[in-house]
Amino acid sequence: MWTIDNLSVEVNGVLVLKGVNLTIAPGEIHAIMGPNGSGKSTLSHVLAGHPAYHVVGGHVDWAGEDFLALSPEARAEKGFFLAFQYPIEIPGVNNLYFLKTAFNHLRAVRGEQPLDAFDFLAFVRQKLALIGMDEKFLKRSLNEGFSGGEKKRNEILQMLVLEPQLAVLDEIDSGLDVDALQSIATGVNALRAANRSILMVTHYQRLLQHIEPDFVHILVNGRIVKSGTKALAEEVESHGYAALQGAS
Amino acid sequence: MADAKVAALLQKTYQHGFVTDIESDTFPPGLSEEVIRAISRIKKEPEFMLAWRLKAYRTWCDMAPPHWAKLRIAPIDYQQICYYSAPKDRKDAPKSLDEVDPKLLETYEKLGVPLHERARLAGVAVDAVFDSVSVATTFKDKLREAGVIFCPISEALQTYPELVEKYLGSVVPHSDNFFAALNAAVFSDGSFVYIPEGVRCPLELSTYFRINAANTGQFERTLIIADEGSYVSYLEGCTAPMRDENQLHAAVVELVALAGARIKYATVQNWYPGDEEGRGGIYNFVTKRGACRGARAHISWTQIETGSAITWKYPSVILQGEESVGEFYSVALTNHYQQADTGTKMIHIGKNTKSTIVSKGISAGFGQNTYRGLVRVAPSASGARNYTQCDSLLLGNRAGAHTFPYIEVGNASARAEHEATTSKIRDDQLFYCQQRGLPPEEAVTMIVNGFCKTVFNELPMEFAVEAQKLLAVSLEGAVG
Numbered sequence: 001m002w003t004i005d006n007l008s009v010e011v012n013g014v015l016v017l018k019g020v021n022l023t024i025a026p027g028e029i030h031a032i033m034g035p036n037g038s039g040k041s042t043l044s045h046v047l048a049g050h051p052a053y054h055v056v057g058g059h060v061d062w063a064g065e066d067f068l069a070l071s072p073e074a075r076a077e078k079g080f081f082l083a084f085q086y087p088i089e090i091p092g093v094n095n096l097y098f099l100k101t102a103f104n105h106l107r108a109v110r111g112e113q114p115l116d117a118f119d120f121l122a123f124v125r126q127k128l129a130l131i132g133m134d135e136k137f138l139k140r141s142l143n144e145g146f147s148g149g150e151k152k153r154n155e156i157l158q159m160l161v162l163e164p165q166l167a168v169l170d171e172i173d174s175g176l177d178v179d180a181l182q183s184i185a186t187g188v189n190a191l192r193a194a195n196r197s198i199l200m201v202t203h204y205q206r207l208l209q210h211i212e213p214d215f216v217h218i219l220v221n222g223r224i225v226k227s228g229t230k231a232l233a234e235e236v237e238s239h240g241y242a243a244l245q246g247a248s
Numbered sequence: 249m250a251d252a253k254v255a256a257l258l259q260k261t262y263q264h265g266f267v268t269d270i271e272s273d274t275f276p277p278g279l280s281e282e283v284i285r286a287i288s289r290i291k292k293e294p295e296f297m298l299a300w301r302l303k304a305y306r307t308w309c310d311m312a313p314p315h316w317a318k319l320r321i322a323p324i325d326y327q328q329i330c331y332y333s334a335p336k337d338r339k340d341a342p343k344s345l346d347e348v349d350p351k352l353l354e355t356y357e358k359l360g361v362p363l364h365e366r367a368r369l370a371g372v373a374v375d376a377v378f379d380s381v382s383v384a385t386t387f388k389d390k391l392r393e394a395g396v397i398f399c400p401i402s403e404a405l406q407t408y409p410e411l412v413e414k415y416l417g418s419v420v421p422h423s424d425n426f427f428a429a430l431n432a433a434v435f436s437d438g439s440f441v442y443i444p445e446g447v448r449c450p451l452e453l454s455t456y457f458r459i460n461a462a463n464t465g466q467f468e469r470t471l472i473i474a475d476e477g478s479y480v481s482y483l484e485g486c487t488a489p490m491r492d493e494n495q496l497h498a499a500v501v502e503l504v505a506l507a508g509a510r511i512k513y514a515t516v517q518n519w520y521p522g523d524e525e526g527r528g529g530i531y532n533f534v535t536k537r538g539a540c541r542g543a544r545a546h547i548s549w550t551q552i553e554t555g556s557a558i559t560w561k562y563p564s565v566i567l568q569g570e571e572s573v574g575e576f577y578s579v580a581l582t583n584h585y586q587q588a589d590t591g592t593k594m595i596h597i598g599k600n601t602k603s604t605i606v607s608k609g610i611s612a613g614f615g616q617n618t619y620r621g622l623v624r625v626a627p628s629a630s631g632a633r634n635y636t637q638c639d640s641l642l643l644g645n646r647a648g649a650h651t652f653p654y655i656e657v658g659n660a661s662a663r664a665e666h667e668a669t670t671s672k673i674r675d676d677q678l679f680y681c682q683q684r685g686l687p688p689e690e691a692v693t694m695i696v697n698g699f700c701k702t703v704f705n706e707l708p709m710e711f712a713v714e715a716q717k718l719l720a721v722s723l724e725g726a727v728g
Contacts (some may be wrong), residue, residue, distance in 0.1 A: 049683075073683075076682070
């Protein structure tokens, strides 16, 4: 169980999240929707432990542990994964090497033996096939010169390989054409599992047609103003966020 | 965040800082004609050698040490340096490894020099220079079969004096510069390689240098001659024990590639860099130059420079032969108070000559890293081409990166390109790696290795791995 309790966050001295409450049980997919500037990306970043985001109130509990006290890498070691809205380019670092290093690091943390190069490649190939990604991406430098869609696919590839317990997808649908969106959805849906929680942050309802959430929350001006099922997303789509603005 | 982390990753301990307790024959400090005569006498050198040394010494006496805008060098008292140091018992010089002092072997063991069977497995022939005398040279027999000569230069002076006389000083003259002149006067040993016409050297050749005795200068001299159509790949590695005072290392390397020959020369330099406050460390003032004497000759320099308090070296290529090729691939890392002023000179003389320069400088702590390069195209070099890429990576905000590229083009049909970048490890790059579970130190090492990749690709595989590990060690403590 993942519990976000009255979370308030400042960025550059501005209060962006003003008491967010959210509980996600294992096996559930939640979607957070909201207009620009509502605090969606702040929520993603603060959960991942980005140092520019300062928690000024509330806490986050994951399986009885104070999640916010952990370093970014410790969160990842415990099975947290953030699919970045803007994945970072690292020149000269081979994509496959990066994946393998991260993968084997997590195995070591769990006390498991590392996979060797051959077994790992075989494992990655299955994941590539799932999201229709060409093997040549493995040989390129991490995200360097990737198109927007390729970067997003690469995020999902990393998620499929690292198999997190808890994943946050930050606007994974932005800037994607229909085909790319479909393959990304295939990847995410493949990860649906009874022991895994997924939180999708999105601007558009379109994503939710491909990845069906169990719950939808509307984030406006730093607060969750309404929660419901998939029907809520459709309501937003037809009436806009403005109708919900004063609903808290 | 990156700055703070980087600042803490720069706490590194020097792994090769042990001193071997071996009795050695060391001259008292000081330099004079007498000392030079004594060195030459001990080495039983031919007449021409002594004459050349004395000529160099007299030239050196009239020279002043050079000054560089970006290097801070405490004055060096050349009368306080010992110019010869050799492990004792040279009367019965070791004929095989069994006869070598076990403590010496232990030293090599710690250094990871692959002597014994490990060398055979690795396919590396090692000529190990311990202070001033070559102790053990492996694989001579296998090389002799191929006609390759690989031996200490002191031995070559006795066995192949005509080859040495013909080429020694032909690329780096005795009067070339202050440190080259000093080296010519007092050099005690080094490696000599001759690859006969059309022969592809069957092994990677390798030399390890180590400065052990205190107050000792190391002045080795390497001469490699690749006859027409031959090929050789050569690697040198360097370490020194930790000492508070500075030690001088003034080596000279000369490469001669005749028509169609190819020489690949790689250096992994990990001399003691001094402590975190900048005390001690090696002054690494080295002259390295190659000459492509014939058509389609090819010389490439690859260097990984992570050690030394001060590094001053510009491995260069004189491109005389038509269509000859010169390459320079460099990674220089400075941490704490280390200073590096390094780069290359590509001198285009022949028609359609080509040169490539790729330089990666990494500065951390208070380290200062300078690329200084010259691309000169003579009027005779029509169709000459050069491509230069200089990238600097800064870790933290107290380190410095400087670039001084000189380009002189004397022929209108020549083409020279220069690209340069300076960047920092960005917070978001570190954060991205951390989000995938990597600790900051590992993330920094990975990003720095990525930055150096095009240079590492030029190293033989096993040394590329070593170089990556070396970078990781050199960056230890730069993050936290």
